[in-house]
Amino acid sequence: MPPSRLLADRPHRAAFVGGCVAVTAGVLLHLPMYWMGRDNGFRLADMAMDAAMLWGMALIVAGLVVAAYGLLPRAPSARDAAAAVAVLAPEDARLGPAHWRLIGVLTLALVIDVMKPASLGFVVPGMRAEYGLSARSVAWLPFAALCGTVAGSVLWGWLADLYGRRASILLSAVMFVGTAICGAMPSLWWNVGMCFLMGAAAGGMLPVTYALLAETMPSRHRSWVLVLVGGLGAVGGYLAASGLAAWLIPHFSWRILWLLNLPTGLLLVLLNVHIPESPKYLVARGRLAEAVATLRRFGCEVLDATAQARQEAAAAVRRRAAGAGPAHSTGRGLVARTWALSIAAGAWGLINFGLLLWMPEHLIERGYSMALSGLLLAASALIAIPTVFAAALAYGRWSSKGALLVAIGVTALGLLGVVRLELADPTQASPVWPIALLIIGTNGIIAMLLPYAAESYPLRLRGRATGWVAACTKGGGLVAQLLSLLGWVPAMRVAALLALAPVLVALALVWRYGRETRGRDLRDLDPPALAATD
Numbered sequence: 356m357p358p359s360r361l362l363a364d365r366p367h368r369a370a371f372v373g374g375c376v377a378v379t380a381g382v383l384l385h386l387p388m389y390w391m392g393r394d395n396g397f398r399l400a401d402m403a404m405d406a407a408m409l410w411g412m413a414l415i416v417a418g419l420v421v422a423a424y425g426l427l428p429r430a431p432s433a434r435d436a437a438a439a440v441a442v443l444a445p446e447d448a449r450l451g452p453a454h455w456r457l458i459g460v461l462t463l464a465l466v467i468d469v470m471k472p473a474s475l476g477f478v479v480p481g482m483r484a485e486y487g488l489s490a491r492s493v494a495w496l497p498f499a500a501l502c503g504t505v506a507g508s509v510l511w512g513w514l515a516d517l518y519g520r521r522a523s524i525l526l527s528a529v530m531f532v533g534t535a536i537c538g539a540m541p542s543l544w545w546n547v548g549m550c551f552l553m554g555a556a557a558g559g560m561l562p563v564t565y566a567l568l569a570e571t572m573p574s575r576h577r578s579w580v581l582v583l584v585g586g587l588g589a590v591g592g593y594l595a596a597s598g599l600a601a602w603l604i605p606h607f608s609w610r611i612l613w614l615l616n617l618p619t620g621l622l623l624v625l626l627n628v629h630i631p632e633s634p635k636y637l638v639a640r641g642r643l644a645e646a647v648a649t650l651r652r653f654g655c656e657v658l659d660a661t662a663q664a665r666q667e668a669a670a671a672v673r674r675r676a677a678g679a680g681p682a683h684s685t686g687r688g689l690v691a692r693t694w695a696l697s698i699a700a701g702a703w704g705l706i707n708f709g710l711l712l713w714m715p716e717h718l719i720e721r722g723y724s725m726a727l728s729g730l731l732l733a734a735s736a737l738i739a740i741p742t743v744f745a746a747a748l749a750y751g752r753w754s755s756k757g758a759l760l761v762a763i764g765v766t767a768l769g770l771l772g773v774v775r776l777e778l779a780d781p782t783q784a785s786p787v788w789p790i791a792l793l794i795i796g797t798n799g800i801i802a803m804l805l806p807y808a809a810e811s812y813p814l815r816l817r818g819r820a821t822g823w824v825a826a827c828t829k830g831g832g833l834v835a836q837l838l839s840l841l842g843w844v845p846a847m848r849v850a851a852l853l854a855l856a857p858v859l860v861a862l863a864l865v866w867r868y869g870r871e872t873r874g875r876d877l878r879d880l881d882p883p884a885l886a887a888t889d
Contacts, residue, residue, distance in 0.1 A: 367425045371525070374422025375624060377414045378533045382617050384411030385539035389610060397608035400485050402541040415533040422529045426522040428640065450576050453631075453653045457571060460629045461564055462584050462591070464524065467619045468564075469592025470599075471531065471557045472500050474612040475550070477600035481609025486543050491840060498836045499547045501708070503554025504829040511559025512822020516815070519640075520567035521632045523559065523818075528627070530556035531620030537613035546613075553616070558829060562805060562821035564588075569809035569817065570633040571653065578873045579751025581806030586743030589801065593739075635814050688868070689812065693820065695864030696808050697827045699763060702857035703800050704831020706766065706793065709838070710773070710850045717847040718786060721777070738791065742798040750803050755810065755873040756865070759803045763862045766796030770855040777848035801828065810872035 384407045392399050475497050483493050507527075515523045534553040540546050565581060572580045596612070603611045634653075637646035749758040772789025805825055812820040838844055845853065 367427060369425070371422050371425025374418040374420070374425055375529055375532070375621075377418030377421065378529055379418075379617070379621065381411040381414030381418060382532060382535045384408060384414070385536045386614075388541075389539040389614065397610055398485050399539065399541040399610070400543075404541060408536075408539070411536065415536065419529060419533055423526060426518055426526055428519055428522070428642075450573060451653065454572065454576075456629055457568075457631070458580060458584055460626050461568060462588050464623055464626060464630075465561070465564060465584065465588025466591035466595055467531075467623055468527070468557050468560045469589050470595045470619070471534075471553050471592075471616065472504065473593045473596035474600070474615075475500055477596060477604065478609045478612055481604065482543070482546070485609075488543070491842065494836065494840050495547050496550050497708075498833070498840060499550040500554035501829050501833045501836055503551040503556075504558025505826045505833060506551075507555030507558035507560075508562055508822045508826035508829065509819075510555070510822075512562055512819040512825075514559070515563045515566055515818030515822070516636075519632050519636050520563050520570070520818070521627060521630050523563045524567075524630065525624060525627050527556040527560035527563075528620050528623035531616045531623065533620075535614050535616035535620070537616070538610040539614070549613075558825060559822070562809070562825040563818060565805045565809040566818045566821050567630070567633050569806070570635040570814075571631070575874050576751075577810065578755050578806070579747045581809065582747040582750045582802050583743065585806060586739075586746060586798075586802040590739045590743060639814055689816070689820075691864070691868040692811055692870070693823070695861060695868050696804065696811070696824045698857050699759075699800065699861035699865060700804055700824050700827035701831035701834075702766075702854055702861055703797055703804065704828045704833070705835055705854045705857070706770075706797050706831075707801070708829075708832025709835025710847075710854055711793070711797070712835070713839075713844055713850060714773075714790070714847065721847075738794050739798050742795055743802050746799045746802040750806070751873065753873075754871060755803070755807055756869045756871045759800070759807055759869070760862065760865055762796050762799030762803060763858060763865065764796075765792055766800060767855060767858045767862060769793030769796050770851045770858060773851040774848050774855070777846070777851070804828070807869075807872060810875070811870060 388399065388402070388405065388408055389397065392402075479493055479496060482488065482496065486493075511523050511527065514526065518526070530552060534549050534556065537546050537549040537553070540549065565585065568581050568584060569577060599615065600612060603615075607614075631649045631652065632645065634646045634649045637643075637649065746758060746762065749761070769789050769792030772792055773786075776786050776789050805821060808821045808824040809817060844850075
């Protein structure tokens with residue numbers, strides 16, 4: 356797709372370009388303030404903001420509003436709406452160059468997305484030193500970021516169903532650019548506010564990316580692609596954050612990690628040249644001509660209504676013969692599935708943002724060495740990558756539901772091991788195996804949970820449902836961080852038992868209400884009337 360066609364489907368694309376220019380200019384107006392501090396280690400705490408910075412903030416706010424307006428989709432024409440039944444969605448296409456290009460671009464997009472909140476861990480020490488903060492005060496920063504990710508996941512899921520998948524990713528990218536001004540903010544509380552907005556953009560882009568992949572990849576490849584792209588994006592984001600921190604912070608202070616939001620956000624905007632809109636979304640909106648062009652790019656067949664009806668009937672017969680009949684759910688079934696995935700997501704957040712963060716300190720209090728407690732962080736990095744590949748293989752080749760259940764079960768075993776560890780003599784019990792099981796289980800859950808959600812809901816709900824499940828992963832973390840802010844961090848045994856309860860509930864609910872999604876045609880999730888046009 357040439358750059359001139361980047362927003363050809365948006366009637367106000369000039370407004371989007373103007374909004375991007377305004378946001379970028381607003382960030383550039385903050386850079387002189389940052390550079391003024393080069394002789395004192397870029398320490399800007401308590402300095403007064405000049406007029407250029409205030410004008411820059413106004414430009415950023417106005418630019419975001421204008422850019423959002425520029426992304427509004429056009430109304431479908433009556434001819435397109437009437438002819439929508441003539442499009443066959445890309446369920447049975449081969450995995451061709453267009454698919455691989457999209458996989459690469461979205462993996463890079465997720466690396467950039469995950470890198471934003473992952474940078475918090477490397478920013479906090481420098482902020483504490485510059486602003487003279489206590490551990491409890493600086494906890495407001497990750498708390499605000501998590502609040503933003505919860506709000507962003509819910510809001511962007513709704514926007515994805517209204518604006519489109521691709522447009523929602525663009526809006527996240529523009530917000531990333533605007534939050535770069537964190538790097539020049541002299542006030543702690545401005546940084547906290549910007550962290551909320553950064554979290555909203557990061558939390559919003561993640562579920563939209565999964566929804567777009569689920570609606571673009573062929574059925575037989577969709578499952579492993581979703582898990583692999585999400586897992587590599589997460590691991591790559593943490594590695595990118597740690598590598599850039601080690602390289603740049605010694606020379607430009609912690610603030611440089613926020614200023615990187617400017618080039619990486621603009622890179623995301625440019626990457627959207629290679630990201631198509633979901634054909635399923637285009638058809639549902641009655642935009643047939645665009646859907647046909649996208650389908651042909653992905654090597655799909657475009658049929659007339661009669662040929663499509665014959666092919667749909669033959670496909671339905673094959674699916675029934677294979678034991679994969681229609682899977683569209685009643686409202687009650689969707690609600691039960693949502694409860695199952697929401698509880699699993701919340702439990703993951705409690706463990707990842709609570710128990711695993713508190714554990715090193717707990718282990719030291721129990722008499723274990725500092726070196727052994729540091730094993731937790733090292734194990735996380737070493738185990739994450741092979742876990743992602745193992746999860747993708749099991750999810751795509753064996754069973755999506757079964758693989759998710761195994762990950763939840765392994766997490767439960769790890770929590771039981773932590774409880775036993777707390778009750779045992781530190782000289783007799785090693786924490787290595789409980790911690791390893793916990794890390795393997797939680798890495799597996801997060802690698803598969805959002806892909807499974809994206810494959811479990813009909814088109815009309817996919818963006819919102821995936822966004823809600825993503826919000827729940829951060830919601831559990833929000834509870835854990837709130838306990839830290841209030842100074843109510845529980846003992847390790849209590850924390851493990853608190854997390855174990857929802858893990859066991861999630862295990863039972865996913866087993867009862869989860870559906871096998873591996874290789875399933877997403878058209879089966881929609882009622883017959885909609886599936887015919889999808």
